[in-house]
Amino acid sequence: MRVLPDTGPAPFVRALAEHGDRPAVITADGRLSYAELAARVSEVAARLGTTRRLVLLAGANRVDELVAYLAALTGGHPLLLVPGDHHAAVSEMARAYDPDVLIHRVDGELVVDERRPGTGHELHPDLALLLSTSGSTGSPKLVRLSFENLQANAESIAEYLDIRDTDRAATTLPLHYCYGLSVVNSHLLRGAALILTGLSVTDRCFWELFRAERGTSLAGVPYTFDLLDRVGFDRMRLPHLRYVTQAGGRLAPERVARYAALGRRHGWRFFVMYGQTEATARMAYLPPELAELRPEAIGVPIPGGSFRLRALPDRPEPDTGELVYAGPNVMLGYAEQPGDLALGRTVEELPTGDVARRGPDGLYEIVGRTAEFVKIFGLRVDPRRVEDRLRVAGVEAYCVGTDRELLVAATDGHRPERVRRLAAAAAGLPARVVRVHLLAELPRLANGKPDRAAVRALTTAPPPVPALDAPGVGTERLCRLYADLLDQPEVSADQSFVDLGGDSLSYVEMSVRLEELLGDLPADWHTTPIRELARSAPARPTGHRVLETSVALRALAIVVIVGSHIPVFTVKGGAHLLLAVAGFNFARFQLTTAARRERIRGAVRAIGRIVLPSVAFIALAGAVTGDYTLTNLLLLNSVLGPHDGATEWQFWFIEALVYILLATTALIAVPAMDRIERRYPFGLPLALAALGLVTRYDLPGLATFGYVPSAVVVCWLFALGWAAARAARTAQRVAVTATAALTVPGLFGEPFRETFIVAGFALLVWVPRLPSRPAVNRAAASLAASSLWIYLTHWQVMPIVGPWSRAAALAASLAVGIGCAILARQAARRLPSFVAAARFGARAGREHATGRLDQSAR
Structure with a gap:
């Protein structure tokens, strides 16, 4: 066991109190100053003790979890950060790594579960943080990050984004994700404020909070920008917005150029960034002034970092090769078992697995992958593993991926929706980014091997983006109908009636309402995504002609x-x-x-x-x-x-x-x-x-x-x-x-x-x-x-x-029966709001009585 020196190893966390009464954390319920935040961090750090212990934190965009994260860093305790809304991942990581302390929520309350007084592990002095690779969850393979990695990456990001102590960044990404965590670290480093929320950008309350608190920055992965398009971001008036950042996967060049132009017109800057968890978050950024000219590029290395191109035998083009990164934010190495936590640095530079080209202007551009892995919406996916899982389920298929979707070619005789769900589960992706094609025979090369190029050629168009101007009746109108009848707070145009939990009772009412809008429905409408129903609808409904x-x-x-x-x-x-x-x-x-x-x-x-x-x-x-x-x-x-x-x-x-x-x-x-x-x-x-x-x-x-x-x-x-x-x-x-x-x-x-x-x-x-x-x-x-x-x-x-x-x-x-059914449905739709209000009141009462961790933020 190693006892920490008094100084501690996390400079930007140790400096929290130096920012005094400046706002540090802003929530819908109140705010914390830096001095108050530092006091609460010190309190939890004292609870964790001075003996270094392995701490597992089920992270979430809440004050309590943020305090616990900073407290572990302050105390020098290696922290394993997992998603708080993924109970299976929490259980799997706890089983695989046997943490000394488990911090998670039980019945809504954050609990510090000290599983042993000391530590059962040998922990390397430099080890600060353990994160899942590339946003994956539940895998025992982790990225080992040091205190130097966290500090260096925060300083670099703060420098090229020009983060100021007057900035206020909304937490649009989860705390357990390296991109979301980098937003937290870089803003706390500069004494800026965090608008801490778990709300989606599709939620009206998010924008009310953002405007009221004069938010200056937003961060998003490609799907975030799909949602921004859906809610009419280009028409919003956000007078205090200074910059928008994008990472977590490739954004189509035309959309990069569009957002860069939008920012130029409205007075904010658009930063496209490139990174991996193995580099603590960031490796490159595209200067905003070049985004409209070179939207396909990832840009230049971040301050303190450098790239080199390693030659590839199958890519003889000049200035092209595997992109290799070096810098103080490169991880210590991987951990696959508890014994690896004792290891020091095992890597000096980071082979990214991406094939890149360096342009005459010095900007780097990703042109391919060196391996079969693909990165979809920031998640690393192995198409071969998906094929194996499908084969076990009785589905012969070939899979290929782009940076926006997984393409699955399967043999006839299967239900497309079933194949889609199985593939999504195997890849750890939402079903909306899996596209399925059923073929009479899977394409093969002359030597009998899979013809994956033919699979990729099945579709070259990007998946449709939710829009308000879809043909037919319109996806937005149908989404509202589904949300109303199925009592769902959020409905995606890529979801179907079955996806949204529809059953035999709601099926009848939904089918009648849809027929009033669309005319005669296809036999499989209940498993058909809303978008496809809207597209197939005639300009004028033909009226009811059939009854199921x-x-x-x-x-x-x-x-x-x-x-x-x-x-x-x-x-x-x-x-x-x-x-x-x-x-x-x-x-x-x-x-x-x-x-x-x-x-x-x-x-x-x-x-x-x-x-x-x-x-x-x-x-x-x-x-x-x-x-x-x-x-x-x-x-x-x-x-x-x-x-x-x-x-x-x-x-x-x-x-x-x-x-x-x-x-x-x-x-x-x-x-x-x-x-x-x-x-x-x-x-x-x-x-x-x-x-x-x-x-x-x-x-x-x-x-x-x-x-x-x-x-x-x-x-x-x-x-x-x-x-x-x-x-x-x-x-x-x-x-x-x-x-x-x-x-x-x-x-x-x-x-x-x-x-x-x-x-x-x-x-x-x-x-x-x-x-x-x-x-x-x-x-x-x-x-x-x-x-x-x-x-x-x-x-x-x-x-x-x-x-x-x-x-x-x-x-x-x-x-009488019909009347009672109508009254019962109305009561059922109103019940969740009453229950939520009762739970909130009870929770507020408990917090007032017990003085929970985030009481002072209210």
């Missing part, structure tokens, strides 16, 4: 159920048909191409949307009428009984559906079953339906032991509906239809009832859409979207109205 069969069947089934219970007529089988439709919709909306955990979350949310309204209504109705027991309220009547009452059976369908959904969700939660479902999307539900027929025919003789819950008897209908959604070929559709035709008869001993269910299955499988009219569509949508509430409430409505008129009882039951 699943929606029609839900509407028909609920009318049949209520009408038969009153009875106005006797057409039984509606509830059993609804089970099949539920399985059909479960496959469409819950079994998406998302990761297993996201699937499970979606399924649990869907179950909650059934359980919570049901329990609430049964409790209310039971309290008023006394009709229901505790087992009804807990949805356990079919398991615990009683089974012989007049009203206990009324909610058997809801109980059966919930039990089946819980069992199916638990099944998919098993990693092996999740993999099987992805590989055999039709085979698995068909096998489950076959397994369910064991209890449908009661082969084990369960009935001899007493009452058998309905869910056990009818679960095969749900599985068969699931299989119907996955039936993509004629043979598969025939298999589903034949299974229904052979197994439904005999279930009730009522031919008409069984024919009704089989006919519904046939329509679901063979006729995805039915001819319709606008009025019919609207009525069916209202009934289908409100089917749960109609089912719940009709038991209370029909005894009141039925004795007077059965037809009126049917109409009243449907109307």
